Amino acid sequence: MSYTHTVTIPLSWTEAVELTREVLAGQGFGILSEINVRATFATKLGPEAADAIGDYLILGACNPALASRALAAEPALGALLPCNVVVRRSKDATETIIEAIDPQTMVQLSDNPAVREIADDADTRLRGALAALSAAPTPRA
Template identity: 45%
Template sequence: MTVEKTSYTVSTETSLSFEDAVEEARGLLQEAGYGVLSEIDVAAKLGEKLGVEREPYRILGACNPALAQQGLDAEPELGALLPCNVVVYELGGRVHVSAVEPQAMLSVVGNEDLDPIAGQVREDLSRVVERVGETGERR
């Protein structure tokens, strides 16, 4: 299992089924202190609105209340960038898990008080992505 990093995400593949990967990500987020505030079934919505079919694609909007509070205290308009998204999708029959890179996302704000918060979120979300990949390898 390899974790890949881009300028705006950290991601991996998993051998878990799509639904198992969604459930694993949800459980690991909860263990890390994040609630899933929203869940968007992108494939279903695009099918409903545009009549297109695509492979499964789910967005989990995750939030750690304590870190969100700290961030909002430092930057009241931070809510425009919340929650942090974790994405599980299937591409070519392979399941991928990806999370936003919070340090890159929050760098647009230009508030150094957010740096330690972004660092903590980055560590947490990177660990979730990595563990979903590892879980697939162990099964």
């Protein structure tokens, strides 16, 4: 089983990050955390490491209603939250890759039927966001 859902879009880095935020919000996800891996690598490992990873952002996306249900069903699931969404682009790329965690990975770690239902809902929403990214007009105005 793959642990992510992935789309590749022909948008610039800035456009892809902006649109990713928009489509996640449209599915009820807010961004709780943001990790700029490139900047962290530049600071901690040097510019060569930053250039090797390219533009790389991890967005910690959270749908509060789903998170509330998940934690009520199984409090330990907090270790798997929020749903990470990666926006990445290598140095010379002409396209940007967006990857979202597959919520079904939670189902493999829990036998709680409520977790399956919540994971199905989260999966539908994240796939909807990725579909919206794939359908975005190119280039954006």
